Amino acid sequence: MRPETTTLLLNLFSTMLDRLGPSHWWPGETPFEISVGAILTQNTNWRNVEKAIWNLKSEQLLAPERLYSIPQEQLAELIRPAGYFRIKASRLKAFLHFLRHECRFDMEQLRGRPDGQLRGMLLGVNGIGPETADSILLYALEKPSFVVDAYTRRILSRHGLVDEEIAYDALRGFFMDSLPSDVRLYNEYHALLVRVGKGWCGRKQGACHGCPLSSFQPNPGRNAG
Numbered sequence: 001m002r003p004e005t006t007t008l009l010l011n012l013f014s015t016m017l018d019r020l021g022p023s024h025w026w027p028g029e030t031p032f033e034i035s036v037g038a039i040l041t042q043n044t045n046w047r048n049v050e051k052a053i054w055n056l057k058s059e060q061l062l063a064p065e066r067l068y069s070i071p072q073e074q075l076a077e078l079i080r081p082a083g084y085f086r087i088k089a090s091r092l093k094a095f096l097h098f099l100r101h102e103c104r105f106d107m108e109q110l111r112g113r114p115d116g117q118l119r120g121m122l123l124g125v126n127g128i129g130p131e132t133a134d135s136i137l138l139y140a141l142e143k144p145s146f147v148v149d150a151y152t153r154r155i156l157s158r159h160g161l162v163d164e165e166i167a168y169d170a171l172r173g174f175f176m177d178s179l180p181s182d183v184r185l186y187n188e189y190h191a192l193l194v195r196v197g198k199g200w201c202g203r204k205q206g207a208c209h210g211c212p213l214s215s216f217q218p219n220p221g222r223n224a225g
């Protein structure tokens with residue numbers, strides 16, 4: 001990767017951070033709670049995830065052994081506010097089986113596995129795709145695995161840094177090949193891109209005027225303007 005790309009990515013980061021301040025992501029009191037949130041947030045907004053997590057907490061079920069022991073139908077009802085609740089209950093159960101099998105529900109033990117191996121293991125769990133796996137790795141297990149999403153792709157493509165059709169792993173590699181392998185940097189970078197995406201860089205059109213990244217020459221031909 002070219003040094004100019006590293007400099008540019010670090011400039012983007014510091015510009016967002018200066019303007020928006022630290023994000024304090026990811027909400028969650030334990031690695032397990034963060035992982036549950038990463039699975040529940042698929043295709044829904046965070047407010048709905050919070051309601052589902054609150055239901056689990058109020059039943060004192062937000063611990064892997066306890067969640068593992070309840071029937072899937074009961075779990076589905078508890079997480080109903082998160083949407084796609086039957087599918088997500090099945091995914092949570094698959095994740096719980098994985099935790100039981102791999103580390104006897106001890107996520108600290110899981111953290112001790114080599115980083116490269118861990119990602120492959122998580123991707124082998126039914127319903128855990130790259131974005132969820134990387135969110136668990138980065139935010140729950142504090143591993144240097146960059147998380148990318150639709151906001152990342154949109155923002156970078158509108159600034160002419162990547163193609164808008166770039167695949168998930170290629171976009172992740174774009175960051176990881178250019179930036180130091182640093183959990184805190186990756187954590188905050190992803191959070192800031194999501195905040196810029198939600199606040200300014202809409203799907204149909206970017207509200208570039210006033211956006212923290214407006215000085216980085218967005219391309220009007222790519223719905224930035």
Ligand code: SF4
Nearest residue numbers: 201206208211218224
């Ligand atoms: S709104 Fe405009 S300036 Fe902001 S990230 Fe999107 S394209 Fe860039």
